[in-house]
Amino acid sequence: MSIVEIDQLTKDYEIGFWRKRKVRGLDALSLAVEQGEIFGFLGANGAGKTTTLKVLMRLTFPTSGKARILGEDIDKVSMHRIGYLPENPYFYDYLTAREFLEYCAELFGQPKQARKRNAEDLLSRVRLDEKRWDTQLRKFSKGMLQRVGLAQALINDPEIVFLDEPMSGLDPVGRREVRDLIASLRESGKTVFMCSHILSDIEVLCDRVAILKKGKLAHMGRLNDLRQQQNQENLVEIIVTQTDVPETFVVTETPGGVRIQAPGESDVDVVLTALRKVNGKLVSVQPLRQSLEELFVD
């Protein structure tokens, strides 16, 4: 049995006040997530990722179709076993981070001692600076709120967590920390269903991905399989502090030197050799991939 089963889910939004029009947010979406995996849910802006999660959390009701979580119909499943991080989370701004988490724990019926302990454990787990634990959330930055959001999604030690863009708003260090946190969830046997645009995060974390396009499932499978289907070239971006580089590459000037777009990884050597001759310095080398969703635009 899959831990999440989505079956022919369709969601129409009605927009307009006088003359109502329908916008299809989800179009007969079906997919399944297996126990213990980190499942990546990708798609361009407006593809329907958030809509899917909101339907699963019963924040909005589907036009048709069904979904099951943990083997139960979504309107019967116990929310005690589920965690959810909304997109761009916003919480009661008059509460401090600690108070908010204790409140969430209270809604799960946890006894007072456990509430206090769990709130502290999670705040340190999401690496929120201890000095800010007793600061009202209205004074929090986006990244700090995101961390609080993650903490509240895990306060009940859920079996499955739904994360809507968990990395958004985080600085590079924060992203790595959250990445490690998500990986540790898998180690403790949890299932993670995450939406994201950031390919590098998906790549490191996800066992399988689904790609959504205009509310429809476009592709689903292991990331490597999907990539092989693409036969993508390995574009590499090299940034150096020199301007005279081999003419054969696509070059753009940057304030401190140039940015070179090399067609393959082997070209990196060519550039580096040339660079050494003129005593230039290497700034960065990184694979230049289009985002996955872009890759799948036909």
Place this chain on the structure above:
Amino acid sequence: MTDPSAPVQEQTLSGSPAVWRRVVAIARNAFLEAVRDRVLYNLVLFVLLLIAGAIFLGELSDGQERKIIVDLGLSTMLLFGVFISIFVGVGLVYKEIERRTVYAIFSKPVSRGEFLVGKYLGLCLTLLVNVVVMGAGVSLALLYARRGGDSLALTIWPAIFLIYLELMILTGVALLFSSFSSPALSALLTFLVFIIGHFSTDLKNLASTMESVVGRGLFNALYYLLPNLNNYSYITPAAHGQVPLGSNVLLAILYAAVYIAITIAAATLVLGRRNFK
């Protein structure tokens, strides 16, 4: 990380005590919100008004000032209370939907009904603190005016209780409106209900004088639909030292309980079907 024994405990709590714990938690949070958003600061204003009034009344002739203290004190209490019920009440649900704070709440084991009841009770608690402090202020002002004991300081409390019941009804109405319409419209509608509710008996009389069946039906419907707030205004008799009949107070309690139950049930029905944006 989390307490491994917690899930087991939760399951044993799956009966009604767990529901009430959540409701209490939500109510406490709503009260905290009102306090931190400085809703209770209106009390400072009230006390200042009271002091100013006392100084001014000191100049006045004897005998009348006690009556005026009660009249003005309780009317101001009602007015401030109505403002809080309406302006906090209409934002109670709307604000949470608008700011999307409900996402994190309804994805936890909290039903929409529990949420509404909790929010409602939280605001009622705020109003209670407000009314009690103001009532104490009026009582103290009476004792001060008499430079000693005054029976009015005690006999006004049944009237204060009725004011509180009225505010509870009004909060229910505000909550109902706010579960489907914008704060501005909800505030306007709730205010209309407050005004018309005080002319409830006139509505019924008006209906009986109507010629057309439609008109009579309409006014009768309004009479039964809108809360009858006449039963809760006892300010003027209280100023004259009168106390309401026990049976009338009991009736007022029953009426309020039924009316509030209906408004919250209706609000739950509306909110339960809502798609959050």
